[in-house]
Amino acid sequence: MLRAQRALLLIREETRAAGSAEDGGTLTITELAGALGVRPSTLRFWEQEGLVAPERVTSQRARRYPSGAVAQARIVAALRGGGHPIPAVRRIMRSLEGFAGPQEAHRVLRHRLERIAARSVALLEAGADLAAVLAAEGVAAPEPRPGGR
Structure with a gap:
């Protein structure tokens, strides 16, 4: 399955879970980065x-990630992992937050x-x-290389 298709499935799962999940504990930036396999600087x-x-x-303005922010980060990680650029x-x-919701995404x-x-195809x-x-x-024609590269 393509990474982009996996991102679509994750969005569907996260938006369903966000609508039904109770707000549990929060994660620190280090905990969330570790869970997603990214660096804190990425977050x-x-x-x-x-x-x-x-x-x-x-007072130090430390970041805490409640369940909604964790869901956002998981979706972003899946999309970036699927090769989608930041824009x-x-x-x-934004479409997930707005009226259009997951259908627009x-x-x-x-x-x-x-x-x-x-x-x-081209x-x-x-x-x-x-x-x-x-x-x-x-x-x-040159012989194909192993791995197709």
Whole structure:
């Protein structure tokens, strides 16, 4: 399954859970970073970009992540892991917060997957055209490398 498709499934799961979950404990930035497999600086960057909204507590303004912010971070991590750039993630996160909700996020992600599929087809066609030109010129096509790279 594509990483982007996994991100879609995660969004669906997180939005369902957010609607029904009771607010339990909170996580520190270090705890959440560890759970997501990212650095704390990544979470701070996502906060600067408006993708995740932790609470600020104590006189030192320490970040605490309640269940809603944890869900946001999980969605952002899945989207970034799926190769989505920050502007696309921002649009998706805003659509989840707004009236459009998860349906708009799914539409945005489906559109991106369609664009990726179209680009992939174009690359395959270009490769086939190039192989035909090489064959017509009598040049042997290079052998594929292991792993397709």
